[in-house]
Amino acid sequence: MRDVAIIGAGQVKIDEHWDVSLRHLAFKAVKAALADAGVAQVDALYVGNMLSGELAGQEHLGALVADFAGLRGIEALKVEAACGSGAAALRVGYVAVAGGLADIVVVVGVEKMTDMLGGDTTAALALAADGEYETSQGLSFVSVNALLMRRYMYEYNCTHQDFAPFAVNAHRNAVNNPYAMFRFPVTADRFVDAKMICDPINLLDSSPICDGAAAVVLAPAEMARSLNAAPVRIAASAIGTDALAIHDRRDPLVLDGGVISTRRAYEQAGVGPGDIDLFELHDAFSIMAALSLEAAGFAEKGQGVRLALDGEIGIDGKIPVATMGGLKGRGHPVGATGIYQIVEVVQQLRGLAGENQVKNARLGMAQNIGGSGATVVTHILERVE
Amino acid sequence: MSVPRNWRLQQQRYRLIGEVCEGCGAKIFPPRDVCPECEAPAKTPFAFSGRGEVYSYSTIYHPPRGFEEFAPYTVALVKLEEGPMLTAQLTDVDADDVCIGMPVEMVTRKIQACGDSGAIIYGYKFRPSRFDPLPSG
Numbered sequence: 001m002r003d004v005a006i007i008g009a010g011q012v013k014i015d016e017h018w019d020v021s022l023r024h025l026a027f028k029a030v031k032a033a034l035a036d037a038g039v040a041q042v043d044a045l046y047v048g049n050m051l052s053g054e055l056a057g058q059e060h061l062g063a064l065v066a067d068f069a070g071l072r073g074i075e076a077l078k079v080e081a082a083c084g085s086g087a088a089a090l091r092v093g094y095v096a097v098a099g100g101l102a103d104i105v106v107v108v109g110v111e112k113m114t115d116m117l118g119g120d121t122t123a124a125l126a127l128a129a130d131g132e133y134e135t136s137q138g139l140s141f142v143s144v145n146a147l148l149m150r151r152y153m154y155e156y157n158c159t160h161q162d163f164a165p166f167a168v169n170a171h172r173n174a175v176n177n178p179y180a181m182f183r184f185p186v187t188a189d190r191f192v193d194a195k196m197i198c199d200p201i202n203l204l205d206s207s208p209i210c211d212g213a214a215a216v217v218l219a220p221a222e223m224a225r226s227l228n229a230a231p232v233r234i235a236a237s238a239i240g241t242d243a244l245a246i247h248d249r250r251d252p253l254v255l256d257g258g259v260i261s262t263r264r265a266y267e268q269a270g271v272g273p274g275d276i277d278l279f280e281l282h283d284a285f286s287i288m289a290a291l292s293l294e295a296a297g298f299a300e301k302g303q304g305v306r307l308a309l310d311g312e313i314g315i316d317g318k319i320p321v322a323t324m325g326g327l328k329g330r331g332h333p334v335g336a337t338g339i340y341q342i343v344e345v346v347q348q349l350r351g352l353a354g355e356n357q358v359k360n361a362r363l364g365m366a367q368n369i370g371g372s373g374a375t376v377v378t379h380i381l382e383r384v385e
Numbered sequence: 386m387s388v389p390r391n392w393r394l395q396q397q398r399y400r401l402i403g404e405v406c407e408g409c410g411a412k413i414f415p416p417r418d419v420c421p422e423c424e425a426p427a428k429t430p431f432a433f434s435g436r437g438e439v440y441s442y443s444t445i446y447h448p449p450r451g452f453e454e455f456a457p458y459t460v461a462l463v464k465l466e467e468g469p470m471l472t473a474q475l476t477d478v479d480a481d482d483v484c485i486g487m488p489v490e491m492v493t494r495k496i497q498a499c500g501d502s503g504a505i506i507y508g509y510k511f512r513p514s515r516f517d518p519l520p521s522g
Contacts, residue, residue: 118447119447119449119450120450122447122448122449122450123449123450123451126449132390132394132415133415133471133472134472135449136496136497136506136508137460137472137473137474137508138448138449138452138455138458138460138474138496138497139445139449139460139472140445140447140448140449142445142447143443143445143460146443147441147442147443147460147461147462147472148441150441150442150443150485151440151441151462151485154441196446197446197447198443198444198445198446198447199443199444199480200443201443243421245415245472246462246470246472247462247469247470247471248415248421248470252440252462252470
């Protein structure tokens with residue numbers, strides 16, 4: 001197996017892009033990543049996307065985006081793993097390059113969510129859950145997370161306000177990210193008073209519905225140096241899975257998929273949680289941030305919220321999370337999110353994160369979650385000295 | 386929802402038919418043919434009592450398409466007395482009166498109406514238990 005490096009990264013500002021279609025969004029990100037990498041020849045393109053069929057009336061994205069990006073003829077596929085589609089596509093690209101089947105691979109995550117009305121988008125997002133036994137009962141995807149949050153608060157005796165640091169931290173970091181959707185700070189008071197969405201989840205627990213695309217270019221590490229001045233090595237790439245439905249999990253408050261995924265990633269990279277300098281976690285809802293910190297070994301069971309309350313998730317904390325705004329502040333265009341996370345870790349490891357720079361960042365971890373934890377994709381990236 | 390997709394789940398929707406594992410005796414719902422506990426084949430049907438308690442709950446104010454007529458409605462994870470958990474709406478109860486640990490029992494209710502001329506889907510919901518436990522002693 002070959003070592004794989006990221007030699008280029010590009011992203012589109014996350015927003016409500018009324019004037020731009022899905023193919024244009026994807027193309028913009030691909031173009032930016034290829035320009036950053038300084039390459040024009042590509043062997044394969046993998047598109048991470050969850051809902052193009054439901055929300056944009058378009059499937060068959062591999063060939064569509066390849067053609068639109070001027071790459072007609074190359075191998076191209078769409079990869080789907082609900083909200084984990086972006087990182088799942090990266091995993092496929094990684095396998096292709098590591099296995100020696102391709103040299104230069106572009107991975108783009110793209111999602112266009114704002115063309116439809118609220119009820120349609122809500123129904124589409126719920127496709128990540130179990131269709132026969134969860135969504136058929138009228139569950140929305142938010143409510144799946146609300147069930148987890150309510151139980152977490154009950155078992156660990158914490159309040160809704162205890163989750164405020166996740167939103168406060170994410171928004172604080174988004175202020176300095178020109179690609180973020182919400183570039184304004186929020187206070188703990190505002191968090192508590194936010195509009196209720198699905199008790200106990202309120203608006204400031206939740207990531208927004210939005211449009212976006214981000215892309216990275218992969219190459220074998222031995223080629224990377226000659227192609228690009230600042231390659232970043234993929235030290236680990238791993239997927240773990242669990243039951244789709246919460247009621248089928250061993251313990252609903254433990255992300256077993258996350259435990260498996262991070263354990264594999266740590267083993268592959270030969271590191272542990274204490275070695276990770278920053279963690280781009282999947283804070284689609286604040287409860288998922290807490291559960292992710294626990295599954296990845298940064299906090300004991302039930303202590304994820306405590307870690308945030310102790311101020312350890314900030315840029316200068318023990319484990320900085322959502323360093324460019326996270327899903328909450330930067331935005332969560334579902335199938336694109338996993339690649340935004342990777343682009344941001346690359347920024348950090350290249351020392352290009354500006355005011356949000358984590359000092360001496362050498363190892364960064366990104367974790368993209370499909371559904372409420374059924375697919376968990378973890379990548380560890382390493383700065384190349 | 387399409388008719389066959391609903392029709393083939395009628396044993397589960399109307400009667401809570403799951404499975405019992407021939408290997409370890411675990412009760413399984415929803416049925417899945419392979420025991421999640423011991424991975425042995427599990428094909429013996431088992432009818433659940435429909436009694437359980439609320440493990441967690443939430444109230445939905447912004448329903449997905451197709452469930453607008455019920456909003457707001459309360460959904461719950463229900464831990465059945467035989468062991469497994471399922472997801473269902475709560476009914477015949479005010480959202481403010483629901484709590485974790487509350488005893489509930491299965492009832493059959495309308496789940497969804499597919500337009501004016503489509504099928505009406507029935508299935509399980511859970512209401513506060515009316516089953517009075519026998520006084521001890």
